[in-house]
Amino acid sequence: MAEGDVAQPGTQPGTPADVPGAASAKRHVGQILVAAGVVVFGAALAYGTALLPEATGYAKVGPRLMPTIVSGGLIALGLVLLKEALFGGFRGVDEVEAAANPTDWRAIAWISAAIIANGILMVPVGFVLSGTLLFVLAARGFGNTAWVKNAMIGLVIAVITYAFFNYGLGLGLPRGILPV
Amino acid sequence: MEVLTFLANGFSLALSLQNLLWCLVGVTLGTAVGVLPGIGPAVTVALLLPVTTKIDPSGALIMFAGIYYGAMYGGSTTSILLNTPGESATIITAMEGNQMAKRGRAGAALSTSAIGSFVAGTLTVVALTFVSPIVVDVALRFGPPEFFALMVLAFITVSAVLGESALRRLTALFIGLAIGLVGIDNQSGTARFAFEIPQLLDGIEVVTVAVGLFAVGETLWVASKERAIVDAVMKMTDSIWMKAEDWKRSWKPWLRGTAIGFPFGAIPAGGAEIPTFLSYAIEKKLTKYPEEFGKGAIEGVAGPEAANNASSTGTMTTLLALGLPTSATAAILLAAFQQYGLQPGPLLFVNSADLVWTLIASMYIGNVMLLVLNLPLVGLWVKLLEIPKHLLYAGILIFATLGVYGMRQSAFDIFLLYAIGLLGFMMRRYDFPTGPVLIGMILGPLAEAQLRRSLSISQGDWMIFLQKPLSATLLAITVLVVVGPWLMKKRKKN
Numbered sequence: 001m002a003e004g005d006v007a008q009p010g011t012q013p014g015t016p017a018d019v020p021g022a023a024s025a026k027r028h029v030g031q032i033l034v035a036a037g038v039v040v041f042g043a044a045l046a047y048g049t050a051l052l053p054e055a056t057g058y059a060k061v062g063p064r065l066m067p068t069i070v071s072g073g074l075i076a077l078g079l080v081l082l083k084e085a086l087f088g089g090f091r092g093v094d095e096v097e098a099a100a101n102p103t104d105w106r107a108i109a110w111i112s113a114a115i116i117a118n119g120i121l122m123v124p125v126g127f128v129l130s131g132t133l134l135f136v137l138a139a140r141g142f143g144n145t146a147w148v149k150n151a152m153i154g155l156v157i158a159v160i161t162y163a164f165f166n167y168g169l170g171l172g173l174p175r176g177i178l179p180v
Numbered sequence: 181m182e183v184l185t186f187l188a189n190g191f192s193l194a195l196s197l198q199n200l201l202w203c204l205v206g207v208t209l210g211t212a213v214g215v216l217p218g219i220g221p222a223v224t225v226a227l228l229l230p231v232t233t234k235i236d237p238s239g240a241l242i243m244f245a246g247i248y249y250g251a252m253y254g255g256s257t258t259s260i261l262l263n264t265p266g267e268s269a270t271i272i273t274a275m276e277g278n279q280m281a282k283r284g285r286a287g288a289a290l291s292t293s294a295i296g297s298f299v300a301g302t303l304t305v306v307a308l309t310f311v312s313p314i315v316v317d318v319a320l321r322f323g324p325p326e327f328f329a330l331m332v333l334a335f336i337t338v339s340a341v342l343g344e345s346a347l348r349r350l351t352a353l354f355i356g357l358a359i360g361l362v363g364i365d366n367q368s369g370t371a372r373f374a375f376e377i378p379q380l381l382d383g384i385e386v387v388t389v390a391v392g393l394f395a396v397g398e399t400l401w402v403a404s405k406e407r408a409i410v411d412a413v414m415k416m417t418d419s420i421w422m423k424a425e426d427w428k429r430s431w432k433p434w435l436r437g438t439a440i441g442f443p444f445g446a447i448p449a450g451g452a453e454i455p456t457f458l459s460y461a462i463e464k465k466l467t468k469y470p471e472e473f474g475k476g477a478i479e480g481v482a483g484p485e486a487a488n489n490a491s492s493t494g495t496m497t498t499l500l501a502l503g504l505p506t507s508a509t510a511a512i513l514l515a516a517f518q519q520y521g522l523q524p525g526p527l528l529f530v531n532s533a534d535l536v537w538t539l540i541a542s543m544y545i546g547n548v549m550l551l552v553l554n555l556p557l558v559g560l561w562v563k564l565l566e567i568p569k570h571l572l573y574a575g576i577l578i579f580a581t582l583g584v585y586g587m588r589q590s591a592f593d594i595f596l597l598y599a600i601g602l603l604g605f606m607m608r609r610y611d612f613p614t615g616p617v618l619i620g621m622i623l624g625p626l627a628e629a630q631l632r633r634s635l636s637i638s639q640g641d642w643m644i645f646l647q648k649p650l651s652a653t654l655l656a657i658t659v660l661v662v663v664g665p666w667l668m669k670k671r672k673k674n
Contacts, residue, residue: 119594142570
């Protein structure tokens with residue numbers, strides 16, 4: 001599927017002037033990084049595979065076989081993706097629309113903080129309170145600043161789910177600093 | 181007929197009060213998560229996997245299957261009233277159904293999709309009942325080489341074949357295969373890619389990947405685009421009951437959609453959206469009212485919705501009879517079977533016939549329940565759409581961390597959840613489908629086992645896959661599926 005897919009629908013082959021290499025490369029920096037990431041991931045997997053012990057036994061198939069196939073596949077796919085990213089961009093991905101609709105990184109930061117704090121606090125502080133904090137921070141990520149109201153809603157949800165999963169299903173959620 | 185005896189037995193078990201209750205819980209939950217944006221059947225089943233330690237296999241699997249096909253019903257409600265397709269398979273409904281809603285025909289659109297889903301659901305369960313024993317008969321003769329060839333075919337049909345995103349689908353599949361490698365290799369006991377981290381030695385939990393990609397990734401995505409997305413819930417102004425004219429225009433599209441959807445669910449060549457697109461194109465061609473298409477033609481909702489629902493039963497057929505998951509939710513259902521030490525596939529029909537037929541019977545019952553839940557009670561579900569986004573997604577995150585932590589009481593998994601959430605966000609941003617990741621992760625280790633078993637039998641000779649006529653045929657089909665569309669494209673160009 002390497003050659004046949006290259007011409008983008010709509011772009012006429014034979015008019016290379018339409019695709020100025022530098023400009024299109026500039027537009028697709030993100031895509032190039034993603035494609036390169038796939039190649040690097042595949043290469044790292046291949047390196048890890050080489051460190052695995054050799055297969056023993058007469059069949060000569062061991063723990064290395066599947067990782068070899070997967071890493072080889074990832075490197076190959078990453079290279080084809082890289083080719084697409086460099087020449088015209090990923091097929092069917094509208095970068096113009098993406099650019100018109102920028103990512104709100106502050107929202108992502110709030111939600112990232114919410115989940116990471118939850119991972120740190122889950123065991124020492126307990127499910128209920130860390131869940132409440134998660135709820136408040138995530139709601140802030142969506143632009144809502146009604147802290148007190150959100151904290152109360154979050155607390156109610158956390159208590160109900162804690163009761164249901166901990167006592168109903170015996171999931172063993174951390175109690176933390178709370179008495180029950 | 182032997183099948184009918186099995187089915188009757190299945191019904192007698194499925195109609196027990198306990199199993200009816202699990203079925204009702206499943207389809208109700210399924211409808212709810214189908215309606216709610218940001219959480220789907222795959223995540224819901226994944227989050228509920230811990231219940232497998234508490235309830236018996238038939239109860240849990242009846243509930244999980246109910247969530248799966250129930251979500252197909254609920255999803256159409258959101259598409260019609262909100263115009264934001266929850267998943268690619270409801271793009272058409274979001275288009276045509278929302279147009280109907282704009283013209284004050286939301287009730288008719290909701291009802292043709294609910295009844296169409298019921299017709300498709302029921303007819304395809306009948307098909308499943310009679311087709312799966314035949315498939316099982318064939319598959320019982322399969323050895324490791326045949327199963328491996330079949331899995332290769334499944335990998336290819338799930339990920340590649342059609343559409344501009346084929347390359348990205350395939351990449352997603354391979355990322356999933358890589359995730360599936362992590363942990364101790366079952367056959368040799370070698371630790372792979374675990375970096376001596378105890379949590380990784382046990383492998384990465386399916387729950388963490390499913391919830392990370394779908395729930396956390398989706399939350400990050402929606403939050404990052406919050407300013408740009410404006411949703412307005414449409415009001416239902418007309419009656420939910422269809423007029424005679426609507427019935428007349430709907431029943432043929434229902435049947436045609438069913439016929440298209442079932443095989444595409446069983447062998448999803450190019451993704452779940454293909455049968456709905458096909459059905460839409462056919463209805464557009466056959467209709468007496470072509471001018472209404474694009475402005476809210478009832479056929480354009482009836483056909484694709486039936487196709488969508490039929491494909492989910494097709495997927496169940498492949499999962500039960502062959503043990504192959506062809507959608508993300510089916511992959512999680514497979515994981516649920518594995519929690520009980522069960523492996524779907526032909527042997528399940530032999531060894532756990534009661535369980536299989538109870539599950540199949542429950543699908544007949546579940547579809548009736550869903551019709552009631554989604555027609556007279558549709559107003560209830562519409563209220564779910566009015567939950568403010570910040571509360572909805574914050575709540576989803578609480579459930580996400582709960583399910584992931586609860587799986588093995590490890591805070592490490594929450595950080596892993598976040599990392600996979602970021603991966604899901606990036607995949608969403610660059611239009612990589614996330615479903616194939618899950619299929620690769622769950623089917624990968626099974627394929628590896630079959631591959632190594634085959635090569636042990638043949639003492640390392642790869643020709644074994646070509647010497648067995650069945651596996652050679654399956655591989656030939658795989659090659660055809662890959663090369664066929666490419667050759668056709670080439671020919672068109674010249």
